[in-house]
Amino acid sequence: MTFSAWRSSRGRSSGRAVRAAVAAALAGGVLLTSACSGSDNIAIDQADSRKPGGALPAPVVPDGGRGAPGEGAAEGEADTERESAPPADYLSTFALDVDTASYGYARRTLREGRLPQAQEVRPEEFVNSFRQDYVRPEGNGFSVTVDGARPEAREGEIHGDGGGADWSLVRVGLSTAAPARPSERPPAALTFVIDISGSMAEPGRLDLVKKSLGTLTDQLRDDDSIAVVTFSDEAETRLPMTRLNGNRDRVHDIVDDLEPTDSTNVEAGVTTGYEAAVEGRRKGATNRVVLLSDALANTGRTAADAILDRIDDARREHGITLFGVGVGSDYGDALMERLADKGDGHTTYVSDEEEARKVFVDQLPAHVELRARDAKAQVAFDPQTVRQFRLIGYENRSVADEDFRNDRVDGGEVGPGHTVTALYAVRLREGASGHVATATVRWLDPATRAPHERSGSVETDAIDGALWDVASTRLQVTAVAAYFADELRGGSVPGSPGLAALGDRARALADATEDTAVRDLADAIARAERLKD
Secondary structure, eight states, X not given: OOTTOOSOOOHHHHHHHHXXXXXXXXXXXXXXXXXXXXXXXXXXXOOOOOOTTOOOOOOOOOOTTSOSTTSSOOTTOOHHHHHTSOOSOOEEEEEOOOOOHHHHXXXXXXXXXXXXXXXXXXXXXXXXXSOOOOOOOSSSSOEEEEEEEBOOOOTTOOOOTTOSTTEEEEEEEEEOOOOOOTTTSOOEEEEEEEEOSGGGGSTTSHHHHHXXXXXXXXXXXXXXXXXXXXXXXXXXXXXXXXXXXXXXXXXXXXXXXXXXXXXXXXXXXXXXXXXXXHHTOOTTSEEEEEEEEOOOOOSSOOSHHHHHHHTHHHHHHHOOEEEEEEOSSSOOHHHXXXXXXXXXXXXXXXXXXXXXXXXXXXXXXXXXXXXXXXXXXXXEEOTTTEEEEEEOSOGXXXXXXXXXXXXXXXXXXXXXXXXXXXXXXXXXXXXXXXXXXXXXXXEEOTTTOOEEEEEEEEEGGGGOSBTTXXXXXXXXXXXXXXXXXXXXXXXXXXTOOOHHHHHHHHHHHHHHHTOHHHHHHHHHHHHHHHHHO
């Protein structure tokens, strides 16, 4: 994606539609944007009183009464300025995403001496792979933090396309409460759908899955349940939904006996897995399908949408979410990501025992429950202060602005202890001061499906500090991860200092944070720099 690909405008007719919605919202007394600053939060709990199929209006687009932003240009402006004038649409809307598979797979390919394909790099998954410093809320739902800084380069550093001196990065940070103690969470009913096709024979695939599931079986509670489905050219239910109490040895024996064979029919595996999950569904438990595969489908229907059509009723009616765990040096990243996004779940990628232990032992037992369903975010930029903006990543998670409050449109499912970060490149108007943007997150309660919202906003003085000198270390890590992803895709975000400087910054941040994940980031950047030379 080139830097000229701005947040798309729907044209002047769309601008009129947005302003009409604003007028209707004001006439009804509904004003959901906020003048609060920094990480202040406004909670808006709404009774779902909409008529069937209806949607509440989107948050107010602040236009200062100046008409559609981006129409016309000041006298004397060059044609190029007129072409890059702000779009009429000052809203940015996307479904939340806690996937990390793109970053994990990129690290794997770099370790093997290859640059990842540009289409496999999703910046939001790089950013969301790192711990953040957001305040946690109480109970279900989110806290909202909005901050930023100016990524001005130091002497000798190279900016990305478009320069960076008059740009800022704005970070929208969302966080859920920490997971409950193991004894306090609801029981889990997990259906493991395991790829045993011939391609899983490669070291680091089925052997890693078997070790991981064996360890997880010992970590789960006695009142948790497990079902096991395997697939190659066909699918088979090896174990129906079974309480672990008194049955751990049975589970271990089934997992230990798994051997790779034949081709990869992902469709059969997912379909049979959902059938087993529905048949063994436990009321009051967290019901989830866990797909473990290299996602190299070569038999049956191989397109994600066709596969998802087969399990759509189970997904919608029973609320069973999909967690995709990718393995293997050759990995069907696009298929797995599509399955998880449309299957109300998320993906991760593991390439060694350390990463597998982190996912299956440290994370999955604590994160099996949900804190939010169909979560979406909408950021309203103020055209009186903002000239241009660009969301870095989330292309595959885009939602139409008018569907922000349409709860029939899928969002993202988010569990306890997760953080979701969206990073924007924002160009302010010359001499602008005051309100920059208001970010609102909307989600459905996992149990009642009642809608809730929370908002936070940011002012110009909160994004004016120097990124590399005064910003928090976690904001700097976020910027390094986002710039790194963008460089792997071709480099177009303003303010990027280039791979060499990013590597230096990542190493300094690793020392400052004593975070091994940041050290791994520095190593990945160094490998990418060598491969690009």
